[in-house]
Amino acid sequence: MDIRGRNKINPNFNMSSMTDIVFLLLIFFMITSTLVTTSALDILLPKASGKTENRQSTAVSITKNLTYYIDSKKVNENSLEQSLLALLAGKENPTIVLRAEEGVPIEKAVKIMDIANRNRFKVILAVRPK
Numbered sequence: 001m002d003i004r005g006r007n008k009i010n011p012n013f014n015m016s017s018m019t020d021i022v023f024l025l026l027i028f029f030m031i032t033s034t035l036v037t038t039s040a041l042d043i044l045l046p047k048a049s050g051k052t053e054n055r056q057s058t059a060v061s062i063t064k065n066l067t068y069y070i071d072s073k074k075v076n077e078n079s080l081e082q083s084l085l086a087l088l089a090g091k092e093n094p095t096i097v098l099r100a101e102e103g104v105p106i107e108k109a110v111k112i113m114d115i116a117n118r119n120r121f122k123v124i125l126a127v128r129p130k
Helices: 016-033 080-087 106-118
Strands: 057-062 068-070 073-075 095-100 122-125
Touching (some): 057 080, 068 080, 080 106, 095 106
Parallel strands (some): 057 095, 095 122
Antiparallel strands (some): 057 068, 068 073
């Protein structure tokens, strides 16, 4: 007489349904990640505690009374772009360090960034450490 039951339970775990779910989630996140757009500005901000490693940079300073300086030389606002082009003409990877004093209207800083963008200069916005 055979006493064993006819229904045998398989103790193994089948992973095929789990892998299907993982692949579906992967496809979902790949599709939704392409819909996300960033609206950040492409400006490189230096760390407050670090040092600037690029020694070939040129500083453009704007004071509160809207006086422009390239390094320590006073420059007229209208001739700013020509002076920067003449100064950075032969340099490889030209970089401008923008030093805008507190209280300067944002339009003046954007003007320097626009000049740098048109001439493919890299802009670093200088900040003071906290």
